[in-house]
Amino acid sequence: MGRVIVVGSLNIDTVLRVVRHPRPGETVHALGAQSVPGGKGGNQAAAAADAGAETVFVGAVGDDGARYLRHLQAGGVDVSGVQRCTDIGTGAASVVVDDRGENSIIVVEGANGRVRAAQLDALDLREGDVVSLQFELPDAVNAEVAARASRRGATVLINPSPWRESRTDVLALADVVIVNEIEAEQLGDVVSADVLCITAGGAGARWGGLSAAAPRIEPVDTTGAGDRFAGTLAAMLARGSTRQEALEHAVAAASEACLRHGAQQWRSV
Template sequence: MAIVVFGSLNMDLVVQVPRLPQTGETLLGTNFDTVPGGKGANQAVAAARLGAPTTMVGRVGDDGFGQLLCTSLGATGVRTEWVLATPGPSGVALINVDDLGENQIVVAPGANGNVDSTDVERLPLEEDGASILLMQFEIPLMAVQAAAKRAKAAGEGHCVIVDPAPARADLPPDFYRWVDILTPNQTEAAQLTGVRVKNVATAMEAAQTLRQRGTPTVIVKLGPQGAVVATDMEVFHVPAFAVDAVDTVAAGDAFNGGLAVALWEKKPLWDAVVWASAVAALSVTQAGAQPSMPTRRAVESFLLSHGDLAVYRPDGQRL
């Protein structure tokens, strides 16, 4: 088994608005839709559409949303036998998307909040030599850390990738050493480090701060400014692909799914980040979370049509 995603499944309740509302303001929206989402499920769909064998582990409620979420995952090729239905509601996300593709999101965890140590024990990490464990923070932190520890105990072949979204202020000091790759966006990197992440230089500063806490590789996602990567060997910047954005709601999830697949395929890290950036770029050209995840053929065609993406070190030299 190649990629195991341990995380959230939500039904996204999406409203299109002319602009994002201010505090206390009521706006009239235009379109409304219910779209399968949740950071964990989104990343699982992204990986599966790119051709990697992918398994989802998590929880849904015993409601109609839960059934739809599992059916949607299965339709994309994600294995769902480790998704547990429990009494109560499924997770939901309330999402406003403006005409520029920017968004506001509020998540009610529902069944995701019930994920616990029994789910960690159910992770199929040893089966067929799972190589990538991909997680997020829309399930309890205790479960994320326990799963990372279990992956490390299962052998050196397991790579733990954590997307720290939404950012947590209560991370224990030893959390970082159980993670191989941490992938915050610029807001999350700022919340985790206290560094005001506004550009490539400050992203590099935040990435090095996080590395000093024990995670060997940190990738800070900067949206239209690309991504900054810091390892114990080098630091470099991957610019973003220029596209016309329609909906950015799942760009980070697309990036993480693409990164996991590229690393499973043993691509060099810089190449994996370029690949992940292409997946994210394509995702923002379509509306919705899971519906926007591109196929492998679409990504390969996109990369061919856009040529080589230059990757730069801090000194400005091309990698």
């Protein structure tokens, strides 16, 4: 079996629950506020470890990130590849979730902007590994990491979110590109259908000619569901599962994630 190596972002999220999202210029009262670990990279690493894969995280935190690293370690994630920065804070995000479980997110880059591809040097990338990337890191870092992983025969999995049309060149190196239906339309024909894995919420997901149905649920919060999908898919591929098996496990994990608030919850650390 290979490893899942997530090169990505760590954010400390402030989640605000509201009845409905405010209109421009409007103030609404929050029903509650909660601080939780987040960032697409951290979410995906936690999901991969939960799915049983040997998981390594490569990223960066500030002095305020020690609790997050302990949290990941408690979940079985190797954080030896994380850079500690003393002059900048850990990434942050404000997440607003309404009564329907729909969310909007504002992100502050923080230490995520300090991640470098050279942090991979100590990992000895090899065939069988799955390297997972998102678009919350600098363009040049993603491009170099994908190139390194491809040269070493690792599977390159990219979740190009938050979407940026100017950053699609790196997708040519991807073996798997995970997008939602809106992002798939924006992507067009940049990647082949065999590479493209499309998540469709309650309709499940499809990957090339394969598909997996989602169970019927009443979502509480969709925050992090896509990351849970991506991390689980990466884990199943690293463990040697078929594409169909990986797709089914990823859909089930993403659906389960919609039944609780927040992308992650702090472990007792």
